[in-house]
Amino acid sequence: xxxxxxxxxxxxxxxxxxxxxxxxxxxxxxxxxxxxxxxxxxxxxxxxxxxxxxxxxxxxxxxxxxxxxxxxxxxxxxxxxxxxxxxxxxxxxxxxxxxxxxxxxxxxxxxxxxxxxxxxxxxxxxxxxxxxxxxxxxxxxxxxxxxxxxxxxxxxxxxxxxxxxxxxxxxxxxxxxxxxxxxxxxxxxxxxxxxxxx
Amino acid sequence: xxxxxxxxxxxxxxxxxxxxxxxxxxxxxxxxxxxxxxxxxxxxxxxxxxxxxxxxxxxxxxxxxxxxxxxxxxxxxxxxxxxxxxxxxxxxxxxxxxxxxxxxxxxxxxxxxxxxxxxxxxxxxxxxxxxxxxxxxxxxxxxxxxxxxxxxxxxxxxxxxxxxxxxxxxxxxxxxxxxxxxxxxxxxxxxxxxxxxxxxxxxxxxxxxxxxxxxxxxxxxxxxxxxxxxxxxxxxxxxxxxxxxxxxxxxxxxxxxxxxxxxxxxxxxxxxxxxxxxxxxxxxxxxxxxxxxxxxxxxxxxxxxxxxxxxxxxxxxxxxxxxxxxxxxxxxxxxxxxxxxxxxxxxxxxxxxxxxxxxxxxxxxxxxxxxxxxxxxxxxxxxxxxxxxxxxxxxxxxxxxxxxxxxxxxxxxxxxxxxxxxxxxxxxxxxxxxxxxxxxxxxxxxxxxxxxxxxxxxxxxxxxxxxxxxxxxxxxxxxxxxxxxxxxxxxxxxxxxxxxxxxxxxxxxxxxxxxxxxxxxxxxxxxxxxxxxxxxxxxxxxxxxxxxxxxxxxxxx
Numbered sequence: 001x002x003x004x005x006x007x008x009x010x011x012x013x014x015x016x017x018x019x020x021x022x023x024x025x026x027x028x029x030x031x032x033x034x035x036x037x038x039x040x041x042x043x044x045x046x047x048x049x050x051x052x053x054x055x056x057x058x059x060x061x062x063x064x065x066x067x068x069x070x071x072x073x074x075x076x077x078x079x080x081x082x083x084x085x086x087x088x089x090x091x092x093x094x095x096x097x098x099x100x101x102x103x104x105x106x107x108x109x110x111x112x113x114x115x116x117x118x119x120x121x122x123x124x125x126x127x128x129x130x131x132x133x134x135x136x137x138x139x140x141x142x143x144x145x146x147x148x149x150x151x152x153x154x155x156x157x158x159x160x161x162x163x164x165x166x167x168x169x170x171x172x173x174x175x176x177x178x179x180x181x182x183x184x185x186x187x188x189x190x191x192x193x194x195x196x197x198x
Numbered sequence: 199x200x201x202x203x204x205x206x207x208x209x210x211x212x213x214x215x216x217x218x219x220x221x222x223x224x225x226x227x228x229x230x231x232x233x234x235x236x237x238x239x240x241x242x243x244x245x246x247x248x249x250x251x252x253x254x255x256x257x258x259x260x261x262x263x264x265x266x267x268x269x270x271x272x273x274x275x276x277x278x279x280x281x282x283x284x285x286x287x288x289x290x291x292x293x294x295x296x297x298x299x300x301x302x303x304x305x306x307x308x309x310x311x312x313x314x315x316x317x318x319x320x321x322x323x324x325x326x327x328x329x330x331x332x333x334x335x336x337x338x339x340x341x342x343x344x345x346x347x348x349x350x351x352x353x354x355x356x357x358x359x360x361x362x363x364x365x366x367x368x369x370x371x372x373x374x375x376x377x378x379x380x381x382x383x384x385x386x387x388x389x390x391x392x393x394x395x396x397x398x399x400x401x402x403x404x405x406x407x408x409x410x411x412x413x414x415x416x417x418x419x420x421x422x423x424x425x426x427x428x429x430x431x432x433x434x435x436x437x438x439x440x441x442x443x444x445x446x447x448x449x450x451x452x453x454x455x456x457x458x459x460x461x462x463x464x465x466x467x468x469x470x471x472x473x474x475x476x477x478x479x480x481x482x483x484x485x486x487x488x489x490x491x492x493x494x495x496x497x498x499x500x501x502x503x504x505x506x507x508x509x510x511x512x513x514x515x516x517x518x519x520x521x522x523x524x525x526x527x528x529x530x531x532x533x534x535x536x537x538x539x540x541x542x543x544x545x546x547x548x549x550x551x552x553x554x555x556x557x558x559x560x561x562x563x564x565x566x567x568x569x570x571x572x573x574x575x576x577x578x579x580x581x582x583x584x585x586x587x588x589x590x591x592x593x594x595x596x597x598x599x600x601x602x603x604x605x606x607x608x609x610x611x612x613x614x615x616x617x618x619x620x621x622x623x624x625x626x627x628x629x630x631x632x633x634x635x636x637x638x639x640x641x642x643x644x645x646x647x648x649x650x651x652x653x654x655x656x657x658x659x660x661x662x663x664x665x666x667x668x669x670x671x672x673x674x675x676x677x678x679x680x681x682x683x684x685x686x687x688x689x690x691x692x693x694x695x696x697x698x699x700x701x702x703x704x705x706x707x708x709x710x711x712x713x714x715x716x717x718x719x720x721x722x723x724x725x726x727x728x729x730x731x732x733x734x735x736x737x738x739x740x741x742x743x744x745x746x747x748x749x750x751x752x753x754x755x
Contacts, residue, residue, distance in 0.1 A: 015398070017393045017394070018393050020309040020392075023392050024385050024386070027388050031381050031419040034420050034424055037424075038423075038428065038457055039431075045453060046448070046449070046450075049449075050447075051447055051448045125434065125440055128441065128448075129441050132434065132435075132441045132442060132449075136431065136434055136440070
């Protein structure tokens with residue numbers, strides 16, 4: 001072993017490799033994209049194939065406000081990262097709190113929409129194909145938002161306890177990659193359900 | 199120094215109580231131990247899946263046999279297929295990747311050791327879950343135990359109405375959980391290979407083993423996840439009253455086929471690419487030449503990775519697709535044969551002019567070359583849509599894919615076992631028993647799977663539990679079953695060889711094959727930290743450079 005090291009005259013000048021957390025998260029994102037693709041394909045394939053009502057046009061209203069909330073949380077988390085890197089703890093915590101709040105608002109929006117659909121419009125997951133594909137796709141996304149939100153809150157609690165500093169910057173960036181992904185998926189889901197599907 | 203390390207280790211093991219030892223194995227996050235766990239677990243399921251295959255073959259040995267009932271026959275072929283793909287082939291390949299990727303790239307462990315342990319226990323749990331269906335599948339309905347819907351579980355067979363009880367649920371959840379384990383392992387392998395290479399180990403210098411496992415992991419991310427998505431949909435259908443695959447509510451049974459085969463066909467390449475990796479390590483060492491066409495090999499693998507994702511519907515020619523779709527999938531399926539052919543030529547090119555040593559690992563590699571070629575040829579035949587209309591779902595198809603999986607994947611795996619067993623255990627496998635194993639297995643394999651093509655051509659469909667006499671199928675089925683017994687005996691010799699050699703085998707030393715990759719630079723078995731000093735490499739064959747300082751590879755790069 002040591003002979004091996006000795007046998008090689010000079011180590012390479014610079015040897016830097018990508019951060020394993022980022023590569024790992026990129027892998028997860030690729031895998032998750034594939035899952036979402038299948039659900040989106042199923043949704044598109046079944047547009048207009050339901051044998052009974054209600055139809056998307058009758059019951060769906062585009063959740064513009066909550067979409068704006070989710071998309072702006074991508075901006076706030078980006079600034080939170082920058083603040084943390086610069087060592088500005090207070091600004092980081094504020095931007096991070098704002099991100100979690102916007103994410104929470106979005107989830108409330110989804111819950112509200114579902115309540116309305118189930119109790120006022122009588123659409124459940126077993127009503128028709130539209131219900132099956134709609135609740136599955138939105139539910140899959142909401143599940144990912146929930147998972148992200150839990151992680152955001154954990155970081156927030158550690159931050160409030162003063163345990164998150166610039167040395168954790170890379171780890172926070174890994175979490176932020178996931179959050180950006182969840183937002184990007186929503187753009188696709190929104191387009192498919194509320195624009196194409198209506 | 200190496201033998202001292204082994205002796206100290208052995209003493210330590212003997213003096214500790216067994217509970218502590220078991221605890222150590224269960225809580226381990228060492229990539230080598232997890233690799234061994236994967237391999238042992240896969241071998242256990244290989245025996246179980248093999249017994250199921252024997253039950254199928256015994257039932258079919260003569261016409262109108264009554265060895266098992268039709269219901270049991272359905273369960274056996276479902277469990278045989280599911281077990282062999284998800285709980286034998288995947289874990290054993292992950293086991294080898296886990297063990298050797300970090301060693302080959304000069305790393306001390308995988309990128310995420312705890313995630314690694316988690317993946318293994320997910321896989322292990324899902325395997326036990328699948329087999330628990332024999333006890334729990336009845337549910338409250340008394341509706342049959344183990345899953346019996348075939349390993350691809352076409353809709354609407356899996357609908358509540360046609361599959362009451364819980365047998366299909368056990369199948370769905372077991373496969374779903376196994377999929378999560380696979381995805382986590384793939385992420386781990388990618389992060390390990392991209393982020394933990396030792397200094398000097400550029401991508402262009404990485405052993406092909408690492409390269410091919412990198413491509414395989416990328417494919418796992420993209421193609422195992424559609425299966426997970428389809429399983430989630432199936433669970434929604436079965437538990438929440440969804441209609442994804444419910445034709446009575448406007449759903450489509452064909453879309454399940456698409457989702458399944460978007461996973462199912464690339465899966466074959468996910469299984470064969472690590473076997474190409476074994477070939478690419480074993481063939482050069484026993485030909486005493488560096489691999490022929492390294493960059494082409496990498497390029498061909500990446501090409502296979504991409505093209506294999508657009509061939510899935512060649513499994514569905516018989517469901518009646520449009521002509522453009524048939525043409526597209528026929529062409530892509532034939533195209534994927536090109537990079538595969540390039541690989542076969544590269545291994546032949548490596549052997550050409552080399553000083554070939556016919557040790558057991560090399561024998562299995564040569565068997566692989568011939569058999570995989572034949573499997574590829576029948577594959578090209580089945581890729582023609584009109585030919586497939588005639589022979590789809592016949593025994594010809596069964597013969598074709600067993601030629602790939604047994605003649606290709608299993609032979610490469612046996613080569614890997616004989617090649618790396620000395621590294622894992624520190625003992626050589628017996629060459630005599632190894633040759634018995636090889637020759638008996640070759641004879642058994644050809645006795646089973648060569649004749650199997652013919653009843654297919656004569657019209658014998660797959661998955662029938664019995665058949666009538668007088669159709670000309672009897673002799674071929676008889677030969678198949680006899681061959682299956684020969685293979686079983688050969689496998690028992692292999693298991694016996696591993697047990698015998700573990701206790702009585704010759705000491706291997708660090709580098710019994712005079713090989714060139716980094717895993718042979720450390721003791722056998724390697725210490726838990728792998729490398730006392732992280733190596734620095736300057737060529738594709740670091741150990742060659744070390745052994746031949748007067749003529750290192752690095753001066754030709």
